[in-house]
Amino acid sequence: MTSASPPAATFQVSVLPSGRTFSVNPDEAILPAAIRQGIGMPYGCKDGACGSCKCKKLEGQVFHGPHQSKALSAEEEAAGFILTCCGVPLSDVVLESRQVTDESAFPIKKMPSRVTALEKKSWDVMVVRLQLPANDTMRYHAGQYIEFILRDGARRSYSMANAPHTMVKADATPPVGPSIELHIRHMPGGKFTDHVFTAMKEKEILRVEGPYGSFFLREDSDKPMILLASGTGFAPIKAVIEHMQFKGITRPATLYWGGRRPGDLYLDDWVQARLADMPNLKYVPVISNAMPQDNWTGRTGFVHKAVLEDFPDLSGFQVYACGAPIVVDSARADYSAIGKLPPEEFFADSFTTEADKHRD
Template sequence: MTFQVTVQPSGHQFSCEADETVLAAAIRAGVGLPYGCKNGACGSCKGKVVSGSVQHKAHQQRALTPEEEAAGMSLFCCATTNADLVIEAREVAGSSDYPIKKMPSRVTTLEKVAPDVMVLTLQLPAAERLQYRAGQYIEFMLRDGKRRSYSMASAPQDGGPVTLHIRHLPGGLFTDQVFTTMKERDILRFEGPLGTFFLRDDSDKPVLLLASGTGFAPLKAIVEHMIHQQSRRPITLYWGARRPHDLYMDALCRQWAANLPQFTYVPVVSEALPEDAWQGRSGFVHQAVIADLPDLSGYQVYACGAPVMVDSAKRDFVQQCRLPEEEFYADAFTTEADLAK
């Protein structure tokens, strides 16, 4: 059966099949509901069911607590329905501007930039161009039907290869392949662009970029996009890592800081060893932001990385630093191990 979903306050409507999630139906119809992981882990797609009812597939309780569900909130990425729905959600302008494509790509380079980080460069077919917004991601379609998601680290205006920053998770279905058997000229299929984590160009507010680990990847694309656009918006990048070598493109960030008067870079290391001789900032990266910028009321924040960092930053920036909640944009990197919990 087919049901109708109405989005408030926009009034947009789309059809949803009985076995289809609300988010999947919205993406198919070109309606810009916010989303990130698409698997019930990050909470980006959370909204309210105004009328009708939904049934949720497996999801993480931190993304939708039992109390929130009882109050009518829903994770639309894992919600199905057997009736017409009216939902309340803030739509993302521009999220459906570029078509989602399935396309092949060829591995051109594999560069190990840290003990557990590989920069993977993909050449796209000459006859096709992948249009996307800086910050979005692609999903690799693996042979067994499973998928793995990675943010694009290259700015969209390059019109050339796509680069990804892939962290090795021992035992990981895809990352083990990247770090052991994958070689140049291998063919990989993916679908994209996906996600609603991208720079909002319609604002002139200062931009705070917050990364942990390979969460730096989409933020790199955003910085390169802003450089290409000759944006005058102030940019401050806080990049957190366990040890200094995990800041695998530290030299690039320092180059940006040296060449761009509007750009500030603050690296933060949480578990430096004596042999690292680290003399920079230490501790948790979002707490460094709070110490330096206690008033975020005039900022836009783009946070990407481990879910615990993203969740802590949103809570503390809103509660302690007066950041408007609607100006916090996030992409929490979830792994299969996260989902298994």
């Protein structure tokens, strides 16, 4: 690494073992260049805060822009790891990322959307349904997310909670545009979520862009899966479960969904209904701060630790983790160190808030 400003030059980035290559424009970071050219590299916040885009640099030099130490420590940087969201090449670069495949990216589109339904599922979770233009189709993998583009140019990211096959109602008369479902948690004082919970109305028009994200089911594996969700991290997991059911995927899957109080598991009834139709799916709800009045008799404690209690050896598993950064980061570290999970079999979407991005 270097502290000098990067020169204005175009370089080539190669990603192993997939062999994908792409060019990076002068002063451009690696990740936006990859997205622009349809290379599905892993990422989360795109702002140097979560570490989801971390890759091993095998060859070349990279200049790092501002980032948080929790996303990339000095020790990791010295060992050759980089953050592609803020890493600008100083030469041709070779990276290792086993999450990159030939079919992991769909075209990113920007389009208007119309709010068709608002349903409050708990005191701080709103299910929002959006209708996209009837003459346009957004293709995406179950588990990916979209970004709202606010009037001042700010962006807010939310996972699509429904699988792609549910977007269109084939029997609708007249035909309607594809529909997506979002689970939005209220962040008091939040520029966007305050509006969702206090002023948003049906028929409101919002600009969206997507799909984004490298979180989706790897269907070329037959390994059993752990689906780990905290709070609204359940949204992309729901889409993955819908996709599995639709495609007839019968790999063993155990869902661990954690919340502070039972009401935080805002679609518990939806999960219970899936269990009757999907014998390969198991469900373990975990509550960390149950009160006496909750009459909770299920599992308690930290949701990521419940996984290790049940599966102390994760060496033969894949893990799909979504939710608060502390849950995702703790799971990533513990499952590798204690559970012997291969790092390349941990797929995550860390729900980084604007506050998280400015906290080191």
